[in-house]
Amino acid sequence: MKLVLLGAPGAGKGTQAEIISRRLDIPTISTGNILRAAIKNGTPVGLQAKAYMEAGALVPDEVIIGILKERLAEKDCAKGFILDGVPRTIPQAEAIEAGGIGIDCALSIEVDDGVIVERMSGRRTCPDCGASFHIVSNPPKTEGVCDSCGAALTIRKDDAPETVRQRLETYHRETEPLKAFYAARGKLKTVDNQPTIEATTAEIVKALGL
Numbered sequence: 773m774k775l776v777l778l779g780a781p782g783a784g785k786g787t788q789a790e791i792i793s794r795r796l797d798i799p800t801i802s803t804g805n806i807l808r809a810a811i812k813n814g815t816p817v818g819l820q821a822k823a824y825m826e827a828g829a830l831v832p833d834e835v836i837i838g839i840l841k842e843r844l845a846e847k848d849c850a851k852g853f854i855l856d857g858v859p860r861t862i863p864q865a866e867a868i869e870a871g872g873i874g875i876d877c878a879l880s881i882e883v884d885d886g887v888i889v890e891r892m893s894g895r896r897t898c899p900d901c902g903a904s905f906h907i908v909s910n911p912p913k914t915e916g917v918c919d920s921c922g923a924a925l926t927i928r929k930d931d932a933p934e935t936v937r938q939r940l941e942t943y944h945r946e947t948e949p950l951k952a953f954y955a956a957r958g959k960l961k962t963v964d965n966q967p968t969i970e971a972t973t974a975e976i977v978k979a980l981g982l
Contacts, residue, residue: 773798773852773980774874776859778950779881780943782888782936783965784972788881789856791973795982799848803836803857810839817842837867844873852876861946865953878954879976883965885940893933896925 773796777785789800810818811825817838821831836858844853855875859865868875883891894907898918905912905925912919929935954960961979966972 773854774876775852775980776855776875776878776950776954777881778878778947778954780883780885780888780948781939782892783881783883784969785856785881787969788973788976789854791969792976792980793854795977796852798852798854800854800856801840801843801849801858803840803860806839806843807831807836810842815839815842833861833864833867836864837871840868841871841873859950862949862953865950875954875959877980878950878960879979880951880960880962881965881972881976882962885937887965888940889933889936892931892936893927895928895931897928897931898923899926 775792777789779785786802789802792798793800807818807821811822812818817835820835821839824831824835840855840858843849859868891906894909896905896907896912896916898904898921900923901918901921903918903920904910905919912925916925917923918925930939951960951962963972963975963979966975
């Protein structure tokens with residue numbers, strides 16, 4: 773199973789990717805992780821990416837695709853993989869196709885913008901130990917205090933409502949068109965977000981025929 777996960781920021785792609793990854797015994801490939809690994813390992817494309825990042829520039833698509841191809845050539849991808857965070861744009865999806873990377877299915881998790889703003893603005897993170905909570909679905913035992921280490925919880929800048937709305941605008945403009953791209957190739961499946969993580973997983977399992 774070679775899978776692309778689509779959905780707005782906060783749609784739960786990372787959580788569902790972990791669950792599908794365990795179920796199918798295939799790795800989740802996240803752009804951020806493979807970029808960091810390629811830079812740390814000093815691969816040729818990793819060094820290219822590092823030069824762009826140190827100059828404060830965006831890493832170009834061809835470098836991202838180069839790093840992706842390096843990662844997909846590793847043994848653990850032989851049975852398949854899940855792409856989370858790439859492609860983000862139509863040119864990236866076209867470059868993946870042109871690079872000979874086959875995709876079986878693009879799965880889009882559909883969540884209303886209002887639900888995402890509410891969900892992400894309710895997140896609280898511990899700056900000391902990294903534990904994360906949610907004021908509705910996973911509240912700390914004591915309001916505003918980390919269960920694990922007792923530090924004061926904070927709202928990440930990324931989770932502030934105005935930042936979330938900006939990220940959603942970028943998603944609708946740049947990434948959502950990928951649904952039409954994969955639908956035209958007969959590879960798009962959509963799943964409506966459910967009230968619980970388990971229920972969403974059940975819908976995904978059904979959609980993928982697992």
